Amino acid sequence: MKIKKYTGADMREVMALIKKEMGSEAIILETRKVRQKGILGFFLPRLIEVTAAKEENFQQNFWAGHLETAHSKKIESDIKELKTMMENVMSRQDKSQDPHKGGVLEHIHRRLLDNEIDREIACQLIEEIGRDFPDNELTESQVNSLIQDKIGRRLKVIKFNGQRNIFCFVGPTGVGKTTTLAKLAAHFAIFKEKRVGLITIDTYRIGAVEQLKTYAQLMGLPIEVVMSPKELSRAIEDMKDLDIIMIDTAGRNSKNHMQIGEIKGFLKVVPGAVIFLVLSVTTKCKDLITIADNFKPADYNSLIFTKLDETDTFGSILNLTSYTSLPVSYLTIGQKVPEDLEIATEERLTSLILGVGK
Template sequence: MRVKRYVVNALPEAVSRIRTELGKDAVILDTKEIKVGGFMGMFRKKKMEVIAAVETNSPKQPDPAPRKATPEVHAVVEQILQTAQRGTSAGTAVMEPPAAAAPSPAAVEAQPPKSAERENKEQYILNEIRDLREYMIKLSKQQSLLHEMSEPMLQLKERLQQQELDEEWIEKLVEELLEKQKRENRSFQKEEVWQQAKSIMAGWLEPFSNADISSEARIVHFVGPTGVGKTTTIAKLAADQTIKRGKKVGFITSDTYRIAAVDQLRTYANILNVPLEVVFSPSDLPKAYKGLAERDLIFMDTAGRNFRSELYVSEVISLLQSNEPNETILVLSLTGKTTDMSIIADRFTKYGIRKVLFTKLDETTVFGAILNLILKYQLQPTYLASGQTVPDDIERFRVSLYLDKLLGDGENE
């Protein structure tokens, strides 16, 4: 028997190499995930180790045509790969594993039961096949769209990719633009492409627009990771409510992990002539609410933590309980990574938190994360904050102004 080890990025790559190098009769003996490369144990990349073997008396030859279907999982892999190699013109068709001929009762009795390990391996390979099928369908769809797209649409796509908009929404936008062109039986010029794109995305965002601090809420909690600017944002909103709307505002802070955070909010409280209460645990909240009983509106600053951890999220949620009308606003910085913001949004939306406020607008030129998060988690954007000036550097979220930033000037793209 000839045994060979392959280190590849994904199982389909190994199957193709095995078939070419060992022939059609080769079988996969083992698969496992490994890490390779890196420097001093860091920056290592995930790879797949595949062990394959073939009987030495079996001639090494490629598989020129689909084999007769068997119940073996590696045969399913090969048939899928052969179908993919013949072209992706039928990429949207569902590829099902080949049906095996029904064995006789005697044959069934003679077959030994599958071990749990073997079943797990077979299931893993079937999952890889499904992933390959989905990839081929996606690739075929993308290639089809590319052939139909005009130069202005390609420029729009490039702009949105630079803005880190998810491919899901870029593809959906292009499909809608192409459909509009077909209905009107003409090609859009560059300016029209930008205008139509803005109109389509405005329609997507419309159900989530016009969100603000609820007029019925007396207590507003602000949650979010460390460094996003919650404290400064609270001061900006408090100044707006105090100066422009004539409301009596009070502050509560539970951010006792950072002494500087308490001092910063206390400074703002003194400037705005707003009372401040400090709480160290949920048991301190009744006393704090009593101390602010005369206030029309209470803004509560919570501690910034690593909210990728469910534990820290649950700790903060325990501070948000109140018998009075209240709501919670998630604060996220646009300078953060989209992946990290997505994880944090996922953590908090599980508790029903839907309102979001984005900060540090002035520190980035990439705005795709806003649309990604709104559409994926059904978030309601309330404000966009930029800079440190209180109360000026904050404004209500406006769909039209946001899309202007996302799309940029089409003439210069």
């Protein structure tokens, strides 16, 4: 009996090869999916490998019908054996349809992509693990903790203790800048007993000043409304005895470079300020990258992610922190002031990014 293995991209391609070489009387002994060679094999589609056999002169013997009894019994038992083999192969093939039976790395790679982690970052993470453990003999929980560790190392967080700081909030329209400012003002003024003052340069939107004034009144905080960089300097000077000054800015369309330039003009008079770029995690990742690029003139130095309660996928947090190399400071998880605010930690961010921390 001649036995040979054939590989190809799909069953049809392999069967055509077998038919060409062995003829249509060839028998399939085993079918399985195999990885392509090399580290990139993790990412390439698996090949189909078929082991085929052909009984020499099988056809003549079969059709002749003049075989000796001993010989025909042998063929009968061979056929039975092949039938059993085929059944085994079929059951194994069924199992391989289940993605969880595929390589652990492949499964986790898919999960990273499902969480909207950038394809390049996801590949890098998996490749690094594949390089460190070439035999791919890791369990799912081992890969999970390796990935957690690697993501944790890519993230940075920054904490503020309320010592003399000026906080400015910049970002696109409606992402939650004013609400986040109010939450933080309450956090420092009420819970940390710091002296906090508010300034708004958002005289652009009707109702914006009233919105901040309402929060200031509720918390008993001083507030100033300024119309120019000069007035901003003066307001900061007036509040020089306070621990923290929080400056609200108008939401800007990041594609409007003139508007971003205007914010830059104001922020020039507050050197050394903490400038938060406030981003909503509900924004498409590609748009977040554009916003991060277009707000660069505002010289932001930390990221706040808002509206975590409105989505289930947080890969964009990793994408943005990798892209900007900036630390994350706060997360917001709802509309309620002051409670829907979290101080960012690496553990919390990692769980969110991996889709296990909502």
